[in-house]
Amino acid sequence: MSDANKAIEYAHKNHGRFTKELSEFLKIESISTDDAYKPEVEKAANWAADHLRGIGIENVKLLPTGGHPVVYGDWLKKPGAPTVLIYGHYDVQPVDPIELWESSPFEAVVKGDYLFARGSSDMKGQVMATLNAVESIMRTGDFPVNLKFLLEGEEEIGSLNMGGFLPKHKDLFKADFCLNPDAGAISADEPTITFGLRGLAYFEVHVSGPARDLHSGLFGGTVHNPAQALAELIAGMHDSNGTITLPGFYDSVRPVTDQEREATAKLPTTPESYLEQTGVPALWGEKEYTPALRTGSRPTLEVNGLLSGWTGPGSKTVLPARAMAKISCRLVPDQDPAVVQKQLIQYLEEHAPKTIIWEVKPLHDSPWAITDINTNGVRAMAAAMETVWGRKPLYRREGGSIGVVAMLQNICGVESGLVGGGLPDDNIHSPNERMHLPTWHKNMDAFIHFFFNMK
């Protein structure tokens, strides 16, 4: 039996315990965006650090970042062998709207092939898949490569402090390749390597007018309702084709090449699969691009939240003093978040009427990233996937944003292999987040093969 197969046998015997350990990790309410959960985020960092120590990782410590800490650890006992940096994040999204959850978000429940909990798929489950793979090799033989760990607590808030943190620890995180299982797969049967990620620029737009909430009867008709004015501004941000109207928004967008059109057309993500996964009555967006190109290769502008006036039960005849929208853009090469911020401000300067006051608050941003698919790490992962699934992986660009990928490239010179067991219908960022257990198990096997393929 090969060393890889010994480790895989160990992993298979321990699936039950691995699920229990993951459930413990999922119990911790590590919502990074909300200060009220700070102690829970810290607790999750310590839990991950303890687990690393438990499986034989050395020099484990929490590194301060200015925000939530980074968990570091290493195992560097193979001089001459490559060093793999394992990336993960231990923070999770908020759980709202809580009333739509069918089980408690922080009590993992297994139903059929799925484990349900906030963070199960994004990405405590994926983190544990790598740690379980590492443990399985450690317990059954000699580890074939050197290891480093970077587990962050701010991915869900755009890796706010990573840009300041990484330059101070350039050498600590030097590695030959970064295994990043935060990307997900197209389907359970189609192993996927993601080579492109969209960037992000996230803002709050505030509109105000009256000095205070007004009685809609006494003043309605004489002042520009801030909720209406905000709606008018938002409505103008797309044309009828779904194209974004911020001035110059597409100037630096790389055109989609014929080659990319052809490659994307081969993916199993069809208009029908998008309809099925989203449940919308009809798809929407730029007609000249397929849905897969719209999410992978084209930038977007989305309203993530709206708030104004009276939103409780019943009626209140208020003319609200202010209105707020959370608005974020997914960015593609070669867009720059700072330039997009200027374009949003220019749009408001050009379109906001004199009857209201507006303000843009940038909340966070992260750059887009493209990985070279010819690096050793990507080849080792592709071969590992082929061994486990019996088919070559699909290569795609993904619509999400993982800020650390571009930062590791630009600051530490480390290329990332973006993989993961998250599936499109895992409800990540939504109620009833879940993880597909058979895919989780296959990923552990693939990670074991990957480490041996890297040596």
Place this chain on the structure above:
Amino acid sequence: MSDANKAIEYAHKNHGRFTKELSEFLKIESISTDDAYKPEVEKAANWAADHLRGIGIENVKLLPTGGHPVVYGDWLKKPGAPTVLIYGHYDVQPVDPIELWESSPFEAVVKGDYLFARGSSDMKGQVMATLNAVESIMRTGDFPVNLKFLLEGEEEIGSLNMGGFLPKHKDLFKADFCLNPDAGAISADEPTITFGLRGLAYFEVHVSGPARDLHSGLFGGTVHNPAQALAELIAGMHDSNGTITLPGFYDSVRPVTDQEREATAKLPTTPESYLEQTGVPALWGEKEYTPALRTGSRPTLEVNGLLSGWTGPGSKTVLPARAMAKISCRLVPDQDPAVVQKQLIQYLEEHAPKTIIWEVKPLHDSPWAITDINTNGVRAMAAAMETVWGRKPLYRREGGSIGVVAMLQNICGVESGLVGGGLPDDNIHSPNERMHLPTWHKNMDAFIHFFFNMK
């Protein structure tokens, strides 16, 4: 000393106690729109009933309405003399946004000439002004007219049950005139009689698309964001002049006559006074009408609330499954709330795209009202005001809606005199609601004169 002056002397001596009693009434959190406050609303009804008994009113009782009760009481010891029905409401608006209140909304605080509390101006203060006037006459002599009381608990939710309640009690509320102090004055120096009120049609509009909240990176660009779609629909409800675009919306609106233009032009409500009272950077609305005509004689469509997606602190890259707007129209003669509902639905049928699902939930409505200013009651009130202020009152149409006025006209045949001590900068329906104490005192005096003028 005349009987009226004896009563006025009594009132002046008791201003301090009247303020203390009002403060007790204001302590009761009688927010009618929120079921959680039901016991407080009931408590306010009982407080008002006890107070009526205390000042000598007879047959005081709480009448069930299907919702919050009506407080009834009478004093009918002057056969042959006219009967005055005193209308008031003991319910108040919600207090959100609570963080903008400078003092606790249910702890009345006097600062300078103002008493601050939710309900101080709208309208527990106005109710107590009438009750204090009645007490002052009762304690100092013989009451000149017969009295009936109708104090409701659902005015702030559009007198939801009044339309079913009044026809069952047609005879009970028969009267020669209704004194309704829920209208307010143009300024402290300008006593005002309101002869027209706008009606109201209040809706929730819900837009949904995806079956659940989606990850904006994975699906952004392929589905019509419900918050954006709602914004687009709201944006289309007015043209660039501020004119409402619902189909047929103005068909039954009575044109503003030259006489009305001239009368309104004489009011001291100028564009400058609107700017000052609202604090907006610039006024807005139909250019062909003055602000006073826009609030009094023209219908409106206002967004009272907006809610979608993530509205907490920080960023969440959600593509929300749904979005909601509270939207209400102020209506003028001869608009019909039921027709306006059809017009809103027709607008959505014509403009909502197939990429989303929409729904209209009617929350409540109330009819517009015009009072005949030549009735005895209005004349008696005008004379009383002239005695107290030393000048004739101004007559105006007001932008607010008081459903009971049209119902008393149509169901019981009772004409209302709309007066009151509420001033435009009293922050009614807003944080830091307040009442101008000198105007409150003058109104008590005017009400005393009014009762004697009616005999």
